[in-house]
Amino acid sequence: MKNIGKNLYLGIDIGASNTKFIIISGKNIKTFEKFHLSTPHNKRKLVDFIVAQIKSLEIKYRTKFAGVGVAFAGIINSSGTTILHSPNIRELDNFPLLRKLSVALDRRYILNNDANVFAFAEALAGAAKGVSRVAGITLGTGMGGGLVVNQVLEKGAHGGSAEIGHTIINPGGIKCSCGGWGHFEEHLSARAIRRHGVKTQEELAQRAGAGNKKAKAGFADMVAYLGYALANIVNFWDPEIIVIGGGIAEDADLLLKKAAQAAKKDIVSPEARAALKVKKAKLGEYAGAMGAALLAIKK
Ligand SMILES: [Zn+2]
Structure with missing residues (x-):
């Protein structure tokens, strides 16, 4: 070469x-x-x-x-x-x-x-290119987050910012991979999908669409919790866009769309609610x- x-x-x-x-x-x-x-x-x-x-x-x-x-x-x-x-x-x-x-x-x-760094890449070269205030979420083995302002990654004072997956949504709920209890990650990761009796988000959505009772409940659970996560991010940080990536997000158009709709009822600022923008990541794995x-x- x-x-x-x-x-x-x-x-x-x-x-x-x-x-x-x-x-x-x-x-x-x-x-x-x-x-x-x-x-x-x-x-x-x-x-x-x-x-x-x-x-x-x-x-x-x-x-x-x-x-x-x-x-x-x-x-x-x-x-x-x-x-x-x-x-x-x-x-x-x-x-x-x-x-x-x-x-x-x-x-x-x-x-x-x-x-x-996922959020950083999407803000610089992916789904949020050119946007000044970007929040990113990854849904995969675990659930992660990242914040980027004017193409600068928010690292936090101690390197621990944007850990949305480990914020508490259900006190005393399911035990998380981090050792805590009731965190978002246990509702929006590969482990959550397995608990609903399937291997992938796509399979869960398909079975739910076909009327399978357990899958319907599981899919509704994911929609609700992703909606809560989006609303929490907007209420706390008010980004221009939230980019969602990771293996689970790949074939999850319906999940993302329904979660964005569900989030609106919980967004407190009418302006932020009207402007809510949720996009699927562009740069892939x-x-x-x-x-x-x-x-x-x-x-
Ligand atoms: Zn956790």
Whole structure:
């Protein structure tokens, strides 16, 4: 491959089963390559795996990445260096990933929460491109959130902002993956869908549409809780747009539409209620990896 310059950025989205990689140019956010590989569930193997990928991609592209952005599904510390809590890969709790990567291979790294960088990518290059006040929600294994103002990611004072999935909607309700009780995530994640007796949101919607009683109740539950989440976000933060992504949102047009309708009754500002805009994410399953790369560019 010919030398295509030194302005390339690598985005890495570490998920419980797969790790996604994307290479973009810093100039015009052009995507050069994207692929995914199985995630090693071991600290040392994970670092070795990431470093090996960086090295082999740099050889392939005859360049040194100008920045490497890493997205992770978990709680990251405020300085963006350490995974504090990893709900899906428990071995990575309190793991100083960036320090370990820097020791193994000296590059300019950034680390952020996967839902935060998802919102960042959608605000810069996706469904909310050009919008100044963007809230993002991811619905998948868990439920995450991200806030972006004027193309700047809101990181929060301690790195813990926009955790909509772990806000309390039903005190004393179902136990959440984080250890708390009655959080949104238990009503709007893959676990919630499995509790309704199906594997996917699409299957739930289809069965509900065909009149299956359990599926109808399950689908109505998801519509109601997503509606509450949207209304809560609008009442607390008043975004111009809410972008919804993650695996569950992919074939969820009906769910999104019904939830947006349901949210209106709970939005307190008449102006915000009339202007409510809920959009499906545009960048697909590589949004997190792209957001991480974009954050490395902006750093
Ligand atoms: Zn929780």
